[in-house]
Amino acid sequence: MDGKVAVISGAARGQGRAHAIKLAAEGADIVAFDICDEFGYTRAPAATFEELTTTGDEVRALGRRCITERCDARDLAALTGLAETVAAEFGRVDALVVNHGIWTVDRNSWDLPEASWQESIDVLLTGAWKVAKAFVPYMIRSGNGGSIVFTSSVNAVVPQPSAVAYCAAKGGLQMLMKVLAHELGPYDIRVNTVNPGRVDTAILEGGNIEASMEYHPYVFGEGPRTLLGGDPRRSPEVIADAVAWMVSDEAKYVTGALIPVDSGRMIW
Numbered sequence: 001m002d003g004k005v006a007v008i009s010g011a012a013r014g015q016g017r018a019h020a021i022k023l024a025a026e027g028a029d030i031v032a033f034d035i036c037d038e039f040g041y042t043r044a045p046a047a048t049f050e051e052l053t054t055t056g057d058e059v060r061a062l063g064r065r066c067i068t069e070r071c072d073a074r075d076l077a078a079l080t081g082l083a084e085t086v087a088a089e090f091g092r093v094d095a096l097v098v099n100h101g102i103w104t105v106d107r108n109s110w111d112l113p114e115a116s117w118q119e120s121i122d123v124l125l126t127g128a129w130k131v132a133k134a135f136v137p138y139m140i141r142s143g144n145g146g147s148i149v150f151t152s153s154v155n156a157v158v159p160q161p162s163a164v165a166y167c168a169a170k171g172g173l174q175m176l177m178k179v180l181a182h183e184l185g186p187y188d189i190r191v192n193t194v195n196p197g198r199v200d201t202a203i204l205e206g207g208n209i210e211a212s213m214e215y216h217p218y219v220f221g222e223g224p225r226t227l228l229g230g231d232p233r234r235s236p237e238v239i240a241d242a243v244a245w246m247v248s249d250e251a252k253y254v255t256g257a258l259i260p261v262d263s264g265r266m267i268w
């Protein structure tokens with residue numbers, strides 16, 4: 001990744017921070033952005049600006065440049081402004097990792113408040129499209145090809161009762177990825193999804209797991225249901241390893257693909 005630039009959404013903590021550090025270690029300069037704010041219908045604690053600053057510090061400690069910015073993936077004007085800043089300061093975008101996300105758990109699909117459905121779809125699906133809409137023109141203009149990775153989920157394929165908006169949005173990301181892969185092939189820009197199983201990050205905190213157990217114990221109460229042993233919560237770094245390969249030249253003919261990093265959960 002020497003001389004390349006990677007843009008990462010949701011980079012204050014968790015997988016986004018792991019992507020920033022891994023890609024910086026591989027030589028990339030980093031653009032790390034995050035909303036660093038509360039949501040209306042989530043249980044997990046909000047990411048903080050201090051956490052985003054720490055991501056930037058850790059990238060710079062590896063000798064790479066880093067732009068950190070508080071930016072909401074739902075705000076197209078802010079994203080476009082950030083893309084202009086990146087173009088002015090770094091002059092290119094090679095890798096776009098659309099990683100930001102939220103996860104809400106409710107009793108069922110019909111008791112889910114309308115505004116909660118809308119919030120999840122706005123963040124997870126429309127927000128992902130907006131990030132692509134803001135940065136793809138700069139990737140094309142750079143003329144160097146490139147790679148986009150959308151962070152999807154096992155839940156794009158395996159349903160989770162209690163999380164209809166999350167599952168629908170992650171399922172929608174799969175088709176967003178495929179359409180963009182078609183459209184961007186002529187520009188040598190590859191588009192894929194990484195589909196994590198359970199990852200040990202703050203998105204699981206605040207009572208989400210407990211609520212899932214309470215509402216649908218047959219889904220969460222029957223063990224990890226993975227093919228590889230140990231705690232099914234893998235570290236964010238194992239997802240970052242996969243993403244680093246996906247955006248590298250070693251994956252130069254991989255496009256339009258769903259890449260599970262789920263210990264086999266999807267075929268359990």
Ligand SMILES: NC(=O)c1ccc[n+]([C@@H]2O[C@H](COP(=O)([O-])OP(=O)(O)OC[C@H]3O[C@@H](n4cnc5c(N)ncnc54)[C@H](O)[C@@H]3O)[C@@H](O)[C@H]2O)c1
Pocket residue numbers: 009010011012013014015016033034035036037044046047071072073074099100101102103123127151152153154195196197198199200201202203204236
């Ligand atoms: N942790 C898991 O078990 C798991 C499993 C499968 C998929 N995922 C997906 O992985 C991705 C990363 O999540 P994580 O596990 O690192 O959780 P996390 O909560 O630690 O990180 C998500 C980050 O995204 C940011 N974010 C959310 N909405 C945003 C917005 N509108 N604009 C900008 N930033 C926003 C949050 O502030 C947070 O810092 C998400 O897309 C999530 O759905 C997570």
